[in-house]
Every structure is written in structure tokens, then in C-alpha cells.
Amino acid sequence: MKKVVFAIFAIAGLLTQGVLNAQEAKEDYVKFGGAVRYNIHDKSWNDDNTDPQFTWDTWRLNVDARTAGVDLSFEYRFYPDGGYHMLHHGYLGYGFNDDLYMKLGVSQVPFGITKFASHSWWFQAPYYVGLEDDYDMGIKFDYTGIENLTLNFAYFHQPEPAGTPGYNSRYSYDIIASGEGTYDADGNFTKPNGMTKETRQFNLRAAYNLSDNVEIGVSGQFGRNYHVNSDEFESSNAYAAHVVANFGDGFNFKGEYISYDFGAIDGSGEEVDVVQMAAYNAAYNVASKANIWVAGLAYTIPVDFGPISSIQPYVDYSVIVKDGETAGGVEFENTEHLVPGMLITAGSIYTYVDYAMGKNNAWLGSWTNGLAAGSPDAEWESRFNINIGYYF
Template sequence: MQLKRILVAIGAMLFFVLNIMAQDEKTEKEDFVKFGGAVRFNFYTKSWVTDKTQPEATIDTWRLNVTARTKGVDLNFEYRFYPTFGTHFMKQGWLGYALSDDIYMKLGVSQVPFGITPYASHSWWFQAPYYVGLEDDYDMGIKFDISGIENLDLSIAYFRQAEPEGPSYDGIVSFGNAGPGRYSYDFVPAEGASNRELNQFNLRAAYHLNENLEFGFSSQFGGIYNSVLNESTTSKAFAGHVVADASGFNFKGEVIYYDYTAKNDEGEEIKTIQMGAYGTPYQVATEAMMYVAGLGYTIPVDLGPISSVQAYIDYTYTDKLEDSFVDMQHLIPGFMITAGNIYTYVDFAMGKNQPWLTPSFGTGLGEGQLYSDDADSKYYTDDENLQGTPVPMKELEWETRFNINIGYYF
């Protein structure tokens, strides 16, 4: 009798456990809708601003996220608001479907498969490729992620156009998804050069030598459509990258070549093209090499809510291939503090001709600046037209922005 009771009890427990496991498996496949978001704050001071407005505190962004599934079709949607820039826009919005165990399709606004993904950077500032549309870029189209080949991840994509825009800085939404009120940098029309993105193809391959070492190659070909000429020129970009992890260290390295061949409304080839995001545009050199390197080291800690601190340094050198242009540099030492769902970036960001880190916002990635006016400078021009008159010109120095970004993600 006692044995019978034990067997009945064991059977009941097994039934209960199997029933729970079956319910869990069923729940994973059931339809769902989840909501999330984030709120981020910025505290910063800029070396090139000397008035009493420094330091400043702003709301960086707040956002809404929705993920859902119905009948095996996934939804991923994110909408952001940037009060400081007076704009708001969709970052991403795609429908996903597993065509097989190895092929996943995304239709809509998704991340462009190029270079190191999801980010080539460790800092809050990204690396410099972001500012020319080659890191964490989002466009409208269709993408296939393929994982069935041993140790190799492939992504193939076609993007009809840039992601939909929100209002620009002056509150105007331009026609044809060509305005600068968006998350990632894309070509936008300028006076006398009515260009925008059209028909882009991407291929990215990443080979995992082991779980700690990845090598990759990316290619991108697209059209730059001029609405006045009613014709397109060709843009192209190529990247080779490596990502390595060892004993708490993370290294990200990348070499990029891009050529944004474009014409103005008169049909003449131009040396800079306008790109824009966050409601404001600037000029970008149409051809350059970019050399990217970043190193991070994660330290586990147990200090109240803080679980880890990652120290890092990110650097990019942009070699503009037009001889008369001045190159851009971007150096970001800092650290990230993780406390549950709160992430805090503390960055001592430095730049030469980096639009967001120098006063030369509109020209930094275009022609650039070699000298700055300074009455106390020891440097003078040798221009014969000045007839020997000394003109104070100081060689361009690193400008800095000390920045703390605190974000709560939910």
C-alpha cells in the first residue's frame, strides 16, 4: 500500500512537471505583445563654448518600443522623441518571419548589415562611420539573415530607400522621405544638389573562428538619385572587420572605404554631399578611407545596484581622399556603468573636424578646417598675396566635450 502511494505521488509529480514544461513550450509559441522604452538624460560641457550656459543638462531622448508575435510573424517597432532637437521619428519597424530554421526574413525598416554589428563602438558616441551612414544605419527594405552555414553568418538585403523621416529642426517635413529628421545619417537634398538614397544592396559575411574571434567582410552598392536630373549615380562602400574577446577585453577593428559619387542639379560631379539626422544636415566628403579601432575592458563589481564597469577607448581616423580636404579624427575615452536596467556612459570625447565635437559642425566631415583664428598664435600664413602682413592662424587643436549620459531602459 505504501509503495502504491509512493508510485502515485511520483506519477502525480511527473505529470505536474511535464504539464508545466508543455505549457512553457506552448507559451513560447503563443502570440504576445510587449511594451518597453527608455528615458535618457545628458549632462555635458563643451570646450568651444565659453559663455555661462556651460555645463548643460538636457533630456537626451525618450522612446517607445513594441515587440509582438502573431501566427509566427514577429513585430519590432521603436519610436523616438528628441526634445533638444525638436524632432521625433521611427528608428525601426519591421515584420520578421522564419522561412526555415536557418533563414530569417525582415521586412520594413531594419538595421543595414554592414561592418561590425550591432555597433562598431563601445562609447555613447558611436565610432565615426556612424556619422557617414556606415554604422547602425536603418533603411526601408527587405533583409535575409542566414545562419545555416557552419561558423558563418550571412546577411543579404535590398533597401528601396532611407527610413521615413520626422520633422526637421525647423519643424518642416520634406517630401519623399528625404529630410534630416531621422535616427541614422542618410543623403538629404541640399540647395543646388537634390540627392537622396534609392535602391541599395548589401552583403555581409561574418566568420566565427571560435566563440571569441570574428572576422567579417561587407559590401554596399546603391543609387544616389537626383530628382532634378531624374537620374542616379552609384554609391559604394566596403569594410573588413575583426571582433575579439579575451579575459574581459573586447577589441573591435574595422577598415572602411566609401565612394559616394554624386552630381549637383547642373549635372556636375560634386566633392561633398549633404547628409542629415536629428533634424540638422552637414556636408560629407564623397570619398574616404576610415580606420576604426576600439578597446574595452569589463570589470565585474558588487557595489549597491552596480554590477559592472566597462572602461574603453574608441578611435577613428578618416582620410578624405580629396587632397585639398582636411582629415577628421575622433577619440573617445570613457567608461560605462551598468546597474540593472540603468546604463551610464561617462565620456571625455575629443575631435578634430568631428561635427558633434567641434565648432565646425557644417564643414567638419566635408572640407574640414586646418587652422583656427587666434590672436595670440605664433603661427602665420605664407600667402604671397598678403604682402608680408602676419596673419595670426593657429593650427587646429583637439576640441573636447565631457559628456555623461544616464539611461533607464524598461
């Protein structure tokens, strides 16, 4: 048995080294990977006394490959607890030279802080309105030919495709398209109220390294939303300024400001204050105009405790200041998002321990209208969450 185990690990090591050598030499290769994640949570707003709960959060399949100088990157996710699946990303990549790289397909939208504006498992508030770690279908160019400067140019014709048929099962939040729908808790299929499609979106992003430890950047997003009933287009835009800084001995700071206007109109062509967005087989309302402030601080502590190599405590905070009114003329309430926690790293096992808190927050107790009008009587809700992921 020991010889068999040794042989398996030896072969795996040789294959991995072969992949790395092929990548360095720009030769053809295929590499498979994935992840399995488990989740434990306890919600303050859950009244059925079933918490805490242990769930199988996610399993995913990754493929990275190259042939004839063309790269492939693909990731597909399955969520057993929710019974749905989705594409995370899938694109063909090609380097025209050392400075210019193209991605064709579903890739991350170059906007704000990439890859994440957050330190925690919970993202920051921009994710829940489609402005953090968003993925869409189109073409993107990354240019690094100017010292200390990275430029991203992209055109996305449409959101990424949904996964499970009939569901709004996608990884990142998008304005719901005509004809899509969702299943409620009782298994009933319903069509959305909104009949708007995201389309024809351009993104520009510039990030400049002031030093090895400080990045500043600006982003612009310019698109059009098509309203099916009125057969009209309405301009949609978003702007961001950000800073990412490493300082001291292990500190990391992420700060960002975002202003967006999703260009929402009703069936008669009149502007409205709410759009409907969806992901993960669930839809909710979002204020069509808002400003978002984001700040997060983390500190990485190297440790030598069994398999654990580092512990990173952090605190992330973001607030959405909305520009909208209810039918009665009452201004929309702010959405707040606060997550203290820590990341424990042990090889390829990453464990997030979070105490997520929110007010008028869709994923923290105020589902349908928390990110839209909200409620002046809303209270802070919380969710203690542990997510354990093994990545391979």
C-alpha cells in the same frame, strides 16, 4: 500599500514569464518597453558660459509582438530638448525555418560591425557618414545555415522616413533627399543645397566565427543616388572588413576598415567632392569619397558595489581620410574622433561617462564642413558627457 505593491510586482512577473514562455513556444504575444535617458555635457567650444548643462535626452517606446508566426519589432524616439521625434526601426519578421529569417520594413543595414562599431555613447566616425548603425527601408534576409557563418542579404529601396514634418529628423545619417529641409537655430526653415536621393541599395555581409571569441567579416554596399536636377543616377558603393575579438579576462577589441564612394554629382552631371547628409534635424557636408579606420578597446570589470554590477572602461578611435579637394586645389583635412570613457551598469540602468575629443569633427566643434573639407587650422575640441539611461 505593501500588499498592493507586492500584487503589482507579482502580476508584472507573471506577465513577463508568460511573454518568455510564449516566445519559446512561438505563440502570440505583445511586449511593451522603452527607455528614458538624461544627459549632462560641457563643451570646449561653447562660448556662452551656459555649460555644463543638464538635459532630458530621450524617451522612447518599444513594441515587440508575434501573431500567426509573424513578428513585429517597433521603436519610436522622442527628443524633448530638440523638439523632434523619429522612427528608429519598425519591421515585420518571419522565420522560414531555423536558418533563414526575413525582416520587412525599417531595419538595421547589415554593414561592418553590428550592432555597433563603438563602445561609447558617441559611436565611431562611420556613424556620422551613415556607415554605422544605419537603418533604411527595405527587405533583409539573415542566413545561419552554415556552421560558424552568418550571411546577410538586403535590398533597401530608400532611407527610413523622417519623423517630425518638415525636419530632417531621422535616427541615422542619409544623403538629403529633394524637398527636405531643416530648421536653423533661429527657427528658419531652409532647403538643402543637395538635390540627391539615396535609392536602390543592395547590401551583402558575411561574418565568420573563427572561435567563440573571434569574429571576422566583410561587407559590401551597392546603390544608386538619383540627382533630381539632372535626372541622372550615379553609382554609390562602400566596402568594409572587420574583426571583433574577446580575449584575456574581460577584454574586447573592435577593428574595422571602410572605403566608400557616395557617387555625388552636381546639376550638370559632373562629379563633386561633397554631399549633404542629415539626421537629428540638422544637416552638414560630408566628403563624397573616403577611407575610414576604426579601433576600439574595452575591459569589463565585474563589481559588487550597491546596485552596480560592472564597470567597463574603454577607448575608441577612428579617422576619416578623405579623397577630395577644395575649389583652390587644397586637399581635404582628416577627421579624427577619440573617445575615452567608461560604461557603468546597474541592472537596467546604463551610464556612459565620456570625454569625447575631435578634430574637424561635426559633432565636436566643426559643424558645417568638418566632415567635408575641414580646416588645416582646426584644433582638437572636447565634450565631457554623462548619459544616464533607464531601459525597461
